[in-house]
Amino acid sequence: MSSHRQEIVIQAFDHFRTYGFKNVTMDDLARNIGISKKTLYELFKDKDELVLESVKYMLLTNQEKTEKAFAQSKNAVEQIIQILQLMEAMMRGMNMVCYMDLQKYYPSAFKYLSKHKQDFLYTCISNNLKQGVAEGLFREDIDIEIISKFRLESALIVFQNNIFPQDQYDIVKVNAQIFANYMYGIASLKGHKLITQYINEINKK
Numbered sequence: 001m002s003s004h005r006q007e008i009v010i011q012a013f014d015h016f017r018t019y020g021f022k023n024v025t026m027d028d029l030a031r032n033i034g035i036s037k038k039t040l041y042e043l044f045k046d047k048d049e050l051v052l053e054s055v056k057y058m059l060l061t062n063q064e065k066t067e068k069a070f071a072q073s074k075n076a077v078e079q080i081i082q083i084l085q086l087m088e089a090m091m092r093g094m095n096m097v098c099y100m101d102l103q104k105y106y107p108s109a110f111k112y113l114s115k116h117k118q119d120f121l122y123t124c125i126s127n128n129l130k131q132g133v134a135e136g137l138f139r140e141d142i143d144i145e146i147i148s149k150f151r152l153e154s155a156l157i158v159f160q161n162n163i164f165p166q167d168q169y170d171i172v173k174v175n176a177q178i179f180a181n182y183m184y185g186i187a188s189l190k191g192h193k194l195i196t197q198y199i200n201e202i203n204k205k
Contacts, residue, residue, distance in 0.1 A: 005043050013054040017094045021051050021101035055109040059116045076132030081198045084179050088172050096166045099159035125151050137191035
């Protein structure tokens, strides 16, 4: 992708995440980015393509951050604490209608998101669980496949605006509650103590 096209994708995603994919028009993007609508359509055949490229950019960025966090973490508990912080940073300023918009109006982008979820995210969760069990931080009796799928789907509940309307709930707090229940649910006694230690350290900052 050319640097000019990439820069437009980044700017477009910033608008999409703030206002939702459906609410932002190509006219809005051209005006806010500072290019002509003609130039925008020369680079992207339609809005569907631009939405897809924006989703690819978001997922690639998050994947790189996740891989870095996993590589730098000392143990499986630190890995999921790092992911919690990454999710919170991503959610701040994001309009939660984005997920529903993709599901309803942009099938290509939603299909790409779903594949990424099943491939990359499932593997990350599964590997984290295996590592945590091996380290004695997670319960030995957990079923890796079942809990991986549970976490994968429960993580998306926060993005469903019909369940947690953004005007009624603090989405970061909702995510933290869901995440905490997951973490403590899979943890051994040793893991519980480490989770609490990490959370206390974060709260002191």
